[in-house]
Amino acid sequence: MPNCNTTCPYCGVGCGVTAQLAGGQVSGVLGDGDHPANAGRLCVKGTALAETLGDEGRLLHPVLAGHRVSWQAAIAALGSKLQEARERHGPDAIAFYLSGQLLTEDYYVANKLMKGFLGSGNVDTNSRLCMSSAVAAHKRAFGEDVVPCTYADVEDCDLLVMVGSNAAWTHPVVYQRIEAAKQANPGKRIVVIDPRRTASCDLADLHLQLLPGTDAFLFAGLLRHLANNGALDRAFIDAHTSGLDAALDAAGNLDAAGVAQVTGLDAQEVATFYDWFTATERTVSMFSQGVKQSATGTDKCNAVINCHLATGRIGRPGMGPFSITGQPNAMGGREVGGLSNQLAAHMDYDPADVDRVARFWGATDMAAGPGLKAVDLFQAAADGHIKFLWIMATNPAVSLPDSALVRRALARCEFVVVSDCTAQTDTAAFADLLLPAAPWGEKDGTVTNSERVISRQRQLVPALGEARPDWLIVTQVARALGLGEHFDYRGPEAIFREHAALSAFENNGSRAFDIGALAQLDDAQYAALAPVRWPLPASGPAIEPFCDGRFFTADGRARIVAVQPQAPAPGEGMTINTGRFRDQWHTMTRTGRVPRLSQHRDFFSISLNPSDAAQLGLAEGDLVEVGNAQGVVRGLATLDPGIARGQSFVPIHWSGQFTAAGGASNLIPAITDPYSGQPQSKFAHASIAPCAVASWGLLFSREPLVMELAYWSRIAVSGGYLTLLADTAAPATVYAQLARELGADCERAGYEDSVGGDWREVGRRGDTLHYALFLNRSRDALPERGWMTGLGSETPAAGEWHQLLAGFSAERESAGKLVCSCWEVGETQIARAIEAGADSVETLGAALRCGTQCGSCIPELRQLLDQAREDCAA
Known part of the structure; x- marks a missing residue:
C-alpha cells in the first residue's frame, strides 16, 4: 500500500500528515507538504503519531x-x-x-x-x-459562529496580538509560521498577553503580563483609546455595525493608567500597546483558551472583536479577530x-x-x-x-x-x-x-x-x-x-x-x-x-466571510457588544494558573504512551516563582501540596521566574493513570460563563505548602504498579515505566507495600541499610531485568533519572547486577533534561556544544540536529544560549 495522506488528530491547527506504510503498519509520519495548514511542518506530537499506535492499553472488546x-x-x-x-x-x-x-x-x-x-x-x-465562549461571542457579534481569519492572515499582518495563547506549545506549527513571517518581515510586531512568561514570548516585542482574568479591561480601554484618538472607521461603523455608543458607554473613561491599575501592568506598556494597535491597520488578534476559559469568557472575546469591528479591521487580508481552537475537530x-x-x-x-x-x-x-x-x-x-x-x-x-x-x-x-x-x-x-x-x-x-x-x-x-x-x-x-x-x-x-x-x-x-x-x-x-x-455553496461564488461587509444578523449588521469588564472574584491563597505542556495532549491517553514525549517535562510538577518558593522554604524538586475547598494536588516544586509572584502553574494533563493527586481539575470550581456555559478552567485560588517526606524512590518496572503513597508520578520509558515516589512513611514501610506488587516470581537481589534509610532491589526473569527499585530518605541519594530511563534495554550478565544495585553504569552517561524531543537531545549535550563554540540556534542544529525538525524546542534553545552568555559575562 502506498503512503497515505491524512490529518493529525491533535490540536485545532489541523496539520496534514503523510503516513508511511510498510507491512500493513504505519512505520512513520511526515508533514504533508501540500496541506494548506502546515505545508510539511509537524510538531513533535505529530511526528510521534506512529508511536501511539498498537495494542498497548487498548480496549479491544465490548x-x-x-x-x-x-x-x-x-x-x-x-x-x-x-x-x-x-x-x-x-x-x-x-x-x-x-x-x-x-x-x-x-x-x-x-x-x-x-x-x-x-x-x-x-x-x-x-x-x-x-471554545464555546468564542462561539457565543461570534454569534453575538456576527449573528453566526464564523471564524473570519486564516493562518495566512496571521502571517500577513503587521501586528499580531496573541491573547491568552501560548502557541509555541499549544499550536506549534502556527507558531512556526509566525516565526518565519517575522523573519521575512522584521517590522512585524508581536504582542503576547499572558499572566505567565511562556515560550511564545520568545518572539514577542511586548509581553503584557497582566493579572489573570483582567483581559476585558485591557480591550475595553483599547476601544476607548481608539475612540479618543480618532482611530475609529466611521464609514464602516455606519454602514455595517450597530451598538458602538453603548459599547463605549460600558467601557467608561478607562485610560492607560486606569487599565494599568486594574490589570497590574505598567501604564507605559499599556500605552505602547494601544499606540501600536491604533497605528497598525493590518492587525490580527489571535485569542485562545486564556480568555475563553473564564466566567466572563464571552465578554472577553467580544471585547477583542469590538476593537476590530470599530476599526473596520475584519474581512480583509491580514486583519481580524481569530479564535484558534484546541481540538482537531x-x-x-x-x-x-x-x-x-x-x-x-x-x-x-x-x-x-x-x-x-x-x-x-x-x-x-x-x-x-x-x-x-x-x-x-x-x-x-x-x-x-x-x-x-x-x-x-x-x-x-x-x-x-x-x-x-x-x-x-x-x-x-x-x-x-x-x-x-x-x-x-x-x-x-x-x-x-x-x-x-x-x-x-x-x-x-x-x-x-x-x-x-x-x-x-x-x-x-x-x-x-x-x-x-x-x-x-x-x-x-x-x-x-x-x-x-x-x-x-x-x-x-x-x-x-x-x-x-x-x-x-x-x-x-x-x-x-x-x-x-x-x-x-x-x-x-x-x-x-x-x-x-468553507463556505462552498452549490451555486454562486464562494465568498470569504465578511469581505462584503455583510453579517448574518437579521439586519446584516455586526453588533459591537457593550462589555462591562468584571474583575475576577477575590480568593484566598495563591492564584493557580492551568495550562498545557509542549509534548503532551489532553489527559495523555495517547501521548503518555510515547517515551520521548515524556522526557521534556517528566514527573508531575507545580511551578512557582522563585521568591514565593523561598518564602515557603521550598527548593527545586521538593514535594508541595496545593489545596482549596475543591480538593488537593501534590507535585514537585519547579522554580520558574516567568511566573509572577503570588501565582503558580499546574499542568492539566495528569490523570490517575500517571500520578496520584495530580488532576488540576481537582482545584477548579464549576463556575461557568452565563452566555456560553464554558467553565472557568484557567485559574482558581488555593493554598500552597511544603510536604514532609520521609522516603523518596525511583522505580523502573515493566508494568505500571498500583501504589497508595503521598506522591507518585510515572512516565513511559523504553521497555516499561519509570516512577518517582515520595511518602511520609520510612523507606522500610514503603518497601513493604511495594514488595507485594513487584513480582513474586522474580529472582531478586538487593540490600538494605535500615539505619541509613537506603533500600535497593532488582528483580529479573531469566535474562531480563523486570524491575529496579531504589529508596532513600534523601532524593539526592537516588540514581540519576537519565540512567534509570535506560534500564528497560539492559540485559546485564550475572556479574553485573551489583552495578545496577550501586545505581550507575560505567558505559552510560545522561544527556541531561530533554530539550529536543524530535532528536532526543538533552541539556548536557547542548551545554557541551555551546562550550565547543556553538553560539546560535543554527550552529546547535548543525552540531546536534536539535531545533531542525518541528522547531518546538527553539525558544528553549535560545534561553540556554542566553544563559550561557550571561554566565560567561559574569
Whole structure:
C-alpha cells in the first residue's frame, strides 16, 4: 500500500500528515507538504503519531458489567437501557457527552439520533470546555459562529496580538509560521498577553503580563483609546455595525493608567500597546483558551472583536479577530450541532430552524429546545436526573472542573456507557458498558480546523480487535431502536453527503456555513477529497466571510457588544494558573504512551516563582501540596521566574493513570460563563505548602504498579515505566507495600541499610531485568533519572547486577533534561556544544540536529544560549 495522506488528530491547527506504510503498519509520519495548514511542518506530537499506535492499553472488546461480551449483546444492552430510561423518566433523563476527537461523521449521527429521534437536546461536548465562549461571542457579534481569519492572515499582518495563547506549545506549527513571517518581515510586531512568561514570548516585542482574568479591561480601554484618538472607521461603523455608543458607554473613561491599575501592568506598556494597535491597520488578534476559559469568557472575546469591528479591521487580508481552537475537530462538531444549544448546520432552536431540521431528517421526535451544557449535565447526573449517559472519546473525570462532582455523577448515574480506544481511564472506571472505538489511523472521516479547512482523516491500518468507528456504533444502536430507515448509512461517505446537503437546505445565503457543493460527492471523490475551506455553496461564488461587509444578523449588521469588564472574584491563597505542556495532549491517553514525549517535562510538577518558593522554604524538586475547598494536588516544586509572584502553574494533563493527586481539575470550581456555559478552567485560588517526606524512590518496572503513597508520578520509558515516589512513611514501610506488587516470581537481589534509610532491589526473569527499585530518605541519594530511563534495554550478565544495585553504569552517561524531543537531545549535550563554540540556534542544529525538525524546542534553545552568555559575562 502506498503512503497515505491524512490529518493529525491533535490540536485545532489541523496539520496534514503523510503516513508511511510498510507491512500493513504505519512505520512513520511526515508533514504533508501540500496541506494548506502546515505545508510539511509537524510538531513533535505529530511526528510521534506512529508511536501511539498498537495494542498497548487498548480496549479491544465490548465489556459489560466487567465481562467481555459480543457486539450484539453490547448493542442490545445499550439500546434496552436507553429505551428504558427514556420511557420511565422521559427523554431528558438521557444524555450524550461527545468530543472534539470525534470525526464530523461521528458527531453528525450522534446529534441526529438524540435531537431528531430521542427527543432531547442533551448532547454536549468537551469542546464546551475550550471554545464555546468564542462561539457565543461570534454569534453575538456576527449573528453566526464564523471564524473570519486564516493562518495566512496571521502571517500577513503587521501586528499580531496573541491573547491568552501560548502557541509555541499549544499550536506549534502556527507558531512556526509566525516565526518565519517575522523573519521575512522584521517590522512585524508581536504582542503576547499572558499572566505567565511562556515560550511564545520568545518572539514577542511586548509581553503584557497582566493579572489573570483582567483581559476585558485591557480591550475595553483599547476601544476607548481608539475612540479618543480618532482611530475609529466611521464609514464602516455606519454602514455595517450597530451598538458602538453603548459599547463605549460600558467601557467608561478607562485610560492607560486606569487599565494599568486594574490589570497590574505598567501604564507605559499599556500605552505602547494601544499606540501600536491604533497605528497598525493590518492587525490580527489571535485569542485562545486564556480568555475563553473564564466566567466572563464571552465578554472577553467580544471585547477583542469590538476593537476590530470599530476599526473596520475584519474581512480583509491580514486583519481580524481569530479564535484558534484546541481540538482537531472542535469546529466540525460546531458545524453539526455538537453543542447542546445548537442544531445542525449552524441552526438554532428557533421554531423555523427546528421545523427545517425536522423536515430534512424526517424526525420522529424532534427536540424543541436546548439541552444541558456540560457542567449542568453532570450536575444533573449527580442530582439523579440523568439516568443514562453515553460518553464518547473523552475523559470528563479528569478534564471537567470539580472532579469530585463529576465522579459523584458517574457513580450515581444508573447506566454509563463509555466509547473509547483506551481500556483504563479515570472515566472508564465508572462505566457499566465499555465499547471499543477505533482511534486515529483506524477510521475514516473528516475534520475541520481553526481556519475552516475541511480535511480527510483516512484509515491507515485495520482496526485492532473488535474496535469500530463511532459512527457505526451509533448507527447500529439507532437500528436496534427501530430507526434503521433514518440511519441507513453504508459508510462515512453517505453521512458526509447528508451533512453537506443539510448545510445548503433552505439556506439561500442566510447562513455562512454552506458546503452544498460537496453534497453530490460520490464515494471515490470523497475518498480523494483534498483539503478545502468553507463556505462552498452549490451555486454562486464562494465568498470569504465578511469581505462584503455583510453579517448574518437579521439586519446584516455586526453588533459591537457593550462589555462591562468584571474583575475576577477575590480568593484566598495563591492564584493557580492551568495550562498545557509542549509534548503532551489532553489527559495523555495517547501521548503518555510515547517515551520521548515524556522526557521534556517528566514527573508531575507545580511551578512557582522563585521568591514565593523561598518564602515557603521550598527548593527545586521538593514535594508541595496545593489545596482549596475543591480538593488537593501534590507535585514537585519547579522554580520558574516567568511566573509572577503570588501565582503558580499546574499542568492539566495528569490523570490517575500517571500520578496520584495530580488532576488540576481537582482545584477548579464549576463556575461557568452565563452566555456560553464554558467553565472557568484557567485559574482558581488555593493554598500552597511544603510536604514532609520521609522516603523518596525511583522505580523502573515493566508494568505500571498500583501504589497508595503521598506522591507518585510515572512516565513511559523504553521497555516499561519509570516512577518517582515520595511518602511520609520510612523507606522500610514503603518497601513493604511495594514488595507485594513487584513480582513474586522474580529472582531478586538487593540490600538494605535500615539505619541509613537506603533500600535497593532488582528483580529479573531469566535474562531480563523486570524491575529496579531504589529508596532513600534523601532524593539526592537516588540514581540519576537519565540512567534509570535506560534500564528497560539492559540485559546485564550475572556479574553485573551489583552495578545496577550501586545505581550507575560505567558505559552510560545522561544527556541531561530533554530539550529536543524530535532528536532526543538533552541539556548536557547542548551545554557541551555551546562550550565547543556553538553560539546560535543554527550552529546547535548543525552540531546536534536539535531545533531542525518541528522547531518546538527553539525558544528553549535560545534561553540556554542566553544563559550561557550571561554566565560567561559574569
